[in-house]
Amino acid sequence: MQDLQYFTHVVDGQLYGAWYRMLSHSEVEVMGVGLLEVVSYAGASPEAAAKSVLENSVRQQLRMGAPMPSLKPGLPSSAETIDTDHATTAELSGSGAPGEISSVNTAH
Numbered sequence: 001m002q003d004l005q006y007f008t009h010v011v012d013g014q015l016y017g018a019w020y021r022m023l024s025h026s027e028v029e030v031m032g033v034g035l036l037e038v039v040s041y042a043g044a045s046p047e048a049a050a051k052s053v054l055e056n057s058v059r060q061q062l063r064m065g066a067p068m069p070s071l072k073p074g075l076p077s078s079a080e081t082i083d084t085d086h087a088t089t090a091e092l093s094g095s096g097a098p099g100e101i102s103s104v105n106t107a108h
Helices: 046-063 089-093
Strands: 005-011 014-022 027-032 035-040 080-082 101-103
Touching: 005 046, 014 046, 027 046, 035 046
Parallel strands: none
Antiparallel strands: 005 014, 014 027, 027 035, 080 101
C-alpha cells in the first residue's frame, strides 16, 4: 500500500483538497471531508480518478445543501490553484497572501 498523496482540484471556482492512495494496480482510495471511496482507475491516472471522485462528491454535497469547506474561496474562473508544495498553511486556509500559482485540469 502506498502513502497518502495530497491533491487539490477546482470545482466551480472553489479550491478543494483531498488525499488518495493506490490500493492496487487498478484501484485508488480517495479520502476527504465527508468522503471515503474506492474507485477503479483503469484508463486514467490515479490522480485523475481521485479528482473525478472529489468533484462528484463536492457537486453531490452542494446539491443536497450540505456545506463543503473549500481551501481558498473565490478563485479566478481561469481555474488557478495554489502550488501546495510551496504554499504556507495560511495560504492554504485562505488567510495569507497568494502563493505560487499553477494551472490545473478542470475538465468536467
